Amino acid sequence: MKLFDTHAHIGLINEDPIEQLILSREAKQSGVEYIISICNNLQDFFTVYENLSTAKNVYHSIGVSPSEVANPGRDWERQIEEGVRLDKVVAIGEIGLDYFRKFGNRDAQVELFIRQLEMADKLDFPVIIHNRDAGNDVLEILREKLPRKGGILHCYSEDWEYARNALELNLYISFAGNVTYRNARNLHETAKNMPLDRILIESESPFMVPSAYRGKRNKPSYLKATADFIVELRDEPEEEVRQALLDNPLRFFGI
Ligand SMILES: [Zn+2]
Numbered sequence: 001m002k003l004f005d006t007h008a009h010i011g012l013i014n015e016d017p018i019e020q021l022i023l024s025r026e027a028k029q030s031g032v033e034y035i036i037s038i039c040n041n042l043q044d045f046f047t048v049y050e051n052l053s054t055a056k057n058v059y060h061s062i063g064v065s066p067s068e069v070a071n072p073g074r075d076w077e078r079q080i081e082e083g084v085r086l087d088k089v090v091a092i093g094e095i096g097l098d099y100f101r102k103f104g105n106r107d108a109q110v111e112l113f114i115r116q117l118e119m120a121d122k123l124d125f126p127v128i129i130h131n132r133d134a135g136n137d138v139l140e141i142l143r144e145k146l147p148r149k150g151g152i153l154h155c156y157s158e159d160w161e162y163a164r165n166a167l168e169l170n171l172y173i174s175f176a177g178n179v180t181y182r183n184a185r186n187l188h189e190t191a192k193n194m195p196l197d198r199i200l201i202e203s204e205s206p207f208m209v210p211s212a213y214r215g216k217r218n219k220p221s222y223l224k225a226t227a228d229f230i231v232e233l234r235d236e237p238e239e240e241v242r243q244a245l246l247d248n249p250l251r252f253f254g255i
Helices: 017-029 042-051 076-083 106-123 135-145 160-168 185-193 220-233 238-253
Strands: 003-008 032-038 058-062 089-098 127-132 151-153 172-175 199-201
Touching: 003 199, 003 220, 003 238, 017 032, 017 042, 017 220, 032 089, 032 220, 032 238, 042 058, 042 076, 058 076, 076 106, 089 106, 089 135, 106 127, 106 135, 127 135, 135 160, 160 185, 172 185, 185 220, 199 220, 199 238, 220 238
Parallel strands: 003 032, 032 058, 058 089, 089 127, 127 151, 151 172, 172 199
Antiparallel strands: none
């Protein structure tokens, strides 16, 4: 069964254009038929976009992450408007709030997040959302500002109770390699209870390597370990779960 990696920082795994192409090819050989490349900043977006223009399995997301709040780049709004017009750009993100690392002040992060949610609604794109230690604020803002095309809570790190609130907003939830960690009980409970049509998986590479590859630097080709873990957790037949992990992101990103 084909796999869909909804979140990979290809520019962070390797800066070299040839290595990036090799990564995408290696992923395809491991069954990863689709990858959403997530930029680290807008300059990185345009560079990786060009490097991977021949990689058939790579799609792109564009946005200013909370880590860039102090310096989003000159004309960043115009750059996003240009970026979303390019072929195979399918989402705005990652955007959101990160109160764990002190990126600028919270008000500035909130302002940047809301501005991009409004842009996504206007441009008619879905969003990929980053949340670290900011769960309440993220949810409160999304209740008001979630764009029509919807959103993904990526690298899910909250509990099942929080997920139920997110599901009321029709959000998708994406699990990274940390769902495979033995002591991640909140994530196991959530991944088991989630409606099947709302679950996604991602590598979040180069971070969050699945436990089977502990000690290595993560890459999209390791995604199968996360898919296998979710299949084990769920009560449905294996084929049904694998099909959902492919169909859900295809539907969400409109591919
Ligand atoms: Zn990320």
